[in-house]
Amino acid sequence: MVEVTLWGSVGSAAGGNKQVEVEAKNIRELFAKLAAEYPGLEPLIDNGIAVAIDGVIYRDTWSKELPEDAEIVLLPRLAGG
Amino acid sequence: MTAIAVSTTINGDDIEVLCQTEETLLDVLRDRLGLTGAKEGCGTGDCGACSVIVDGRLVCACLVLGAEAEGRRIETIEGMAKGDELHPLQSSFLEHAALQCGVCTPGFLIAAKDLLERNPDPSEEEIRFALAGNLCRCTGYDKIVRAVQDAATVMKGG
């Protein structure tokens, strides 16, 4: 079980900023469950989204494991210069 | 459309080249002679990336017409090293990491060479003002100034 925060434009796509609990062992499972619950997230997930796990920001690598009780924040894919 | 025949000397070599009336010396060096060390950063004499020496005078090659090279002595970055022996300024820039992307470096080296030939012992302020016609966007100029100071010491025999 992980706690997922959907914030900013990710939150808007999910119908408003929110925090939800999801049963998922890795990023792929997490995305599948979130997209099923909040269809508005699907295009964002497809285009690329950043995943912060316990404060460290990761790419959306499907196999990345989510530690039990991790705090997950989904952020829009970041641009750099 | 008649091209102009220009006879000139570049880095000690006698060269004959054809150019159109509106071509600049920079165009001639880069497109006619394959000497791409001088860069076009702006085409209007504001950035100094095309700095060359014409008859001993530091100029922006983009502000000189190709035809004006007739009978003159041109020095470019390609002539700065002697064979595989780098000029002290070139070595100093490398040692001080005075370049990041390196595109402004040929212009700076030519301008710094001109400075040290006129003023072998410049203060930091004199270096900064002499190089104020060369834009660098990567380094903030700190390591460039240090490299010129160090090269000046080497060239004085220090």
Place this chain on the structure above:
Amino acid sequence: MNFDAKFAAKKFNSVGTRPVRPDGVDKVTGRARYGADFNMPGQLAGAVLRSPHAHAKIKKIDVSKAEKLKGVKAVITADDLPDLTDGDSGLYNILDNCMARGRALYDGHAVAAVAAIDARTAREALKRIKVTYQVLPHVTDVDEAVAPGAPLVHEDVFTSGIDPRPKKPSNVAKRSEYGHGDVEKGFKQADFIVERRYRTEQTHQGYIEPHACVASFNADGTADMWVCTQGHFVFRQTCADLLGIDVSKLRVTSSEIGGGFGGKTHVWIEPVALALSRKAGRPVKLVMPREDVFRASGPTSATSIDVRICARKDGTITAAQADLRYSCGPYRDMWAELGAMTSFACYDLANVKSVGHEVLVNRPKTAAYRAPSAPMAAFAVESAIDELAHEIGMDPVEFRIKNAAKEGTKSSYGPVYGPIGIGPTLDAARDHPHMAAALGKNQGRGMACGFWFNFGGQTCTDLNIGLDGTVTLAVGTVDVGGARASLSLVAAEELGISYDEVKAVVADTSTLGYNDMTDGSRGTFSSSMATISAARNAIGVMKERAAAMWDIPVEDVVWEDGHAKATGAGHGNLPPLSLKEIAAAAPKTGGPIAGHSELVADGAGVSFATHICDVEVDPDTGATKVLRYTVIQDAGKAVHPDYVEGQYQGGAAQGIGWALNEEYIYGKDGRLQNPGFLDYRIPVCSDLPMIDTQILEIPNPNHPYGVRGVGETSIVPPLAAIANAVSNAVGVRLAHIPMSPPRILAALDTKKKD
């Protein structure tokens, strides 16, 4: 890939030293080849026709006279770039920006292009293209664009991120909100409040090398392109998508790059060059004139930011709020959102709210500029923080130390921080000798903090060991500032050989797997991680070869100091085998020895910096002189300290220019008035002092050597550091960037009247 990226402390032999870079001699002799330094046989000269109107319908383009001109081999318009974007709006916007489809959206928007036998003919051909425009109302100012009744850039944009969706279209493409707690409650708890509007004008990355490429579309459907870019793999993908080519059939070679800073992470002229070449049947060289670079590549957002921060008299911030408007040009993106995310990232706040509005304007498409969107938000917030400290009567550094984020802080953009460096940079600033330097008349000191995310991303490297034991390292991240030296140090370190025995090169898109761009401060971070992984794989192979040469089990072989060593009972008499010896025997022991790595580098870790600067302002002219400047930033581990210092100094210099002089000036006609280096004034050598740097090394737990990204963060604090210094020097708060002499004189006049 089972690669363990966790930090493991070790004593370094190569990493941390300062050797001369491998591409250095080419660059000081003029031999290095940049985007415009390459030519293909039979190439044509390309040129682009651009709209002189800020907003106009394109009724008709008549190219017939241009096509008839002798020496012209192709003329193209949007009709020659069919829409293959299949509903991908981001890709469609790129296509439209490369060549206007029916409507010119800014002064400089490309409407047609030609390829001819020489530059003179190309220029003449442009003059013969007849475009019939119907001029439309335009808006270029970020605040005017959100005012009711503003001309609309697009008629069909309804702000997203608002529930319920607005019924009327506007220029606000998107609203995004971040934060936690209850700011209204927080404001009620405060003893001091600062509330102010801040504005920053649009700036450009200002790289000295204009965009340039040579594109060749071949008769068999393959294509080649030489181009200056921060990401040749990304350019390949985008061009392939837009032109309908298979990715593997388009070979993109990255030239040396003369500066990018984010501006070369997007295509501008490259699809146009390919389309010209396709039509002409010959290679086309297309170089952007400097004026076009300013008018039609990708400058930053202009911003208008309202900040409200308050604190108790003991110095605890109780609430912080920002409302940010960022211009994005004619196409929506995420610039305002990034501003909203970074605004308060440095602080530990119970109640915080930031709302970003992405604002459409008739200006060129906004692109990333080194830590995009963060410098402007930091300017507003760090200025307000300084004012608040002053109100309370607290030292600005101590005030920040008291409220700084630390491990366990819930960041204002969502995640809880792990170990971070803002505390250490603030402590180092407080204790730095710069703070003790004396200040004279008309002089002032300012400091500010900055934050940036850093990225990882898709990365490949190939490490090949030659018969003589020297190593070729092929990487896919474009080298913008000396990374080949750093990566060679990493390979040498891991293999246990000397730096001189490693040669790093940047491969092209056909000779290496996909690599993300060099942006997000990821070049050295990601490629060093892949290099370590590739080196460890090569070591694995060499241990097997040594085992075969000794005829012992591979479990009994270890790698130490560049040698294979036999451990375990009975092998004590075997002298170690050097890398050279193993390499020389390779043909007999199994063939060429190499290590490869394809991975997604991750865990780059966020980055903090604190800057201090002293300025002197001339009260008669309003001119500002920077007297002293110090950059303090955490690099995790400085692989090549000269190049880390260089990033710190370069970012600071760009920030100084942004703070004091640089801005896009638009006329009432919506046209850019200063598209050149004379009137778009970047810092020159005589404007700046020596820039002191202090590299902190708090290892990044997610990289084997502790490396963090460093390239971008240094541009985040300068706007505020300079603003705070100038405001202290003149005794008036400056809230409009750049603080050019006219603005400072106006502020001084206002002060005189009060």
